[in-house]
Amino acid sequence: MKAVVYDKSNKPDVLVHREVEKPLPIADQVLIKIMAVSVNAADYRSLRYGIIPKTNIYGADVAGTIEAVGPEVKHFKIGDEVFGDILKWGSGGFAEYVAVSEEALAFKPASVSFESTATVSMAGITALQGLRDLGRIQPGQKVLIIGAGGGVGNFAVQLAKYYGAHVTGICGPQNVEIVKSLGADRVIDYTENNFTEEKFKYDLILAVHGSYRLTQFRRALTPNGIMVMAGGALLQLFRQMAFGGLFSMGGQKMQLLKAEPNRKDLVFLIKLVEEGKLKTVIDRTYPLAETAEAMKYANHGHTLGKVVIRVNE
Numbered sequence: 001m002k003a004v005v006y007d008k009s010n011k012p013d014v015l016v017h018r019e020v021e022k023p024l025p026i027a028d029q030v031l032i033k034i035m036a037v038s039v040n041a042a043d044y045r046s047l048r049y050g051i052i053p054k055t056n057i058y059g060a061d062v063a064g065t066i067e068a069v070g071p072e073v074k075h076f077k078i079g080d081e082v083f084g085d086i087l088k089w090g091s092g093g094f095a096e097y098v099a100v101s102e103e104a105l106a107f108k109p110a111s112v113s114f115e116s117t118a119t120v121s122m123a124g125i126t127a128l129q130g131l132r133d134l135g136r137i138q139p140g141q142k143v144l145i146i147g148a149g150g151g152v153g154n155f156a157v158q159l160a161k162y163y164g165a166h167v168t169g170i171c172g173p174q175n176v177e178i179v180k181s182l183g184a185d186r187v188i189d190y191t192e193n194n195f196t197e198e199k200f201k202y203d204l205i206l207a208v209h210g211s212y213r214l215t216q217f218r219r220a221l222t223p224n225g226i227m228v229m230a231g232g233a234l235l236q237l238f239r240q241m242a243f244g245g246l247f248s249m250g251g252q253k254m255q256l257l258k259a260e261p262n263r264k265d266l267v268f269l270i271k272l273v274e275e276g277k278l279k280t281v282i283d284r285t286y287p288l289a290e291t292a293e294a295m296k297y298a299n300h301g302h303t304l305g306k307v308v309i310r311v312n313e
């Protein structure tokens with residue numbers, strides 16, 4: 001099969017499109033013929049920091065068709081269309097096939113395309129668990145999404161609206177219109193305004209991008225407000241890890257999110273997509289052979305929604 005393999009000897013292009021052995025599913029694994037896979041920060045950041053998957057193949061957010069099943073598989077059969085985030089199971093999605101535990105997967109509805117489906121798992125679950133689980137979102141709350149233009153942010157804006165919140169999104173000037181169209185009640189262009197200097201207070205802040213101090217989050221929160229940090233600059237993440245506990249004083253809480261992929265949340269999200277309640281936004285698509293270009297593009301940090309690789313076209 002064809003795959004995009006990490007090969008450190010092949011400088012400067014360490015991601016090489018080449019022939020490798022097709023995997024065989026063992027135990028509870030299914031063999032997926034991959035149709036589409038999206039790029040995540042987990043892929044390009046791992047590459048940047050030298051974290052290499054065991055198979056030397058990146059790519060976590062897969063969607064495809066089951067071609068073979070291992071002897072212990074219970075949930076799926078050959079021909080089923082599936083999707084999921086396989087990072088925890090070793091990645092391997094930038095390839096024509098991957099063998100992965102059935103635990104990682106859920107059914108893909110026939111009416112949703114493989115490309116759309118491949119955008120949902122990692123970014124959708126991050127947004128969902130940030131707002132619903134750590135953020136304990138409630139109808140009528142004032143919610144701020146920092147990084148509303150990206151993969152996680154696009155889903156977060158829509159999910160916060162789904163839960164009945166009043167939503168403010170922060171993004172760059174080129175993404176203002178799309179963030180509004182996803183349902184945001186207010187949009188702040190970070191090149192023009194700084195939310196930390198406004199009087200507006202939020203019950204919940206989901207910080208996906210940016211670099212703010214914890215004192216700035218504190219001032220922007222209501223007395224019982226919650227800040228959930230999903231991502232952002234290293235300095236922002238460091239401040240949260242070192243001092244987040246200290247700043248969770250009084251009613252306010254500052255929490256760091258570690259999203260956990262699970263089938264229940266995949267099913268919940270894809271049902272919203274199927275019902276037209278959650279839109280997927282794709283900035284660019286690339287063929288598998290151009291995955292290295294796709295990774296570079298996503299890594300520039302200003303994609304709108306998701307970047308998707310088309311496989312087995």
Ligand SMILES: NC(=O)c1ccc[n+]([C@@H]2O[C@H](COP(=O)([O-])OP(=O)(O)OC[C@H]3O[C@@H](n4cnc5c(N)ncnc54)[C@H](OP(=O)(O)O)[C@@H]3O)[C@@H](O)[C@H]2O)c1
Pocket residue numbers: 040041042122123126146147148149150151152153170171172173174175190208209210211229230231232257258259260298301302303304305306
């Ligand atoms: N905690 C977890 O479990 C977990 C799970 C998954 C992902 N993450 C993290 O979540 C983060 C976001 O992932 P993603 O998939 O959304 O990334 P992405 O799609 O690559 O995000 C790109 C977006 O970031 C926006 N952006 C860049 N700088 C910004 C700033 N200063 N203020 C506001 N927006 C800014 C850009 O919008 P503009 O063009 O509008 O600037 C762009 O649309 C990453 O750091 C990732 O590591 C965490």
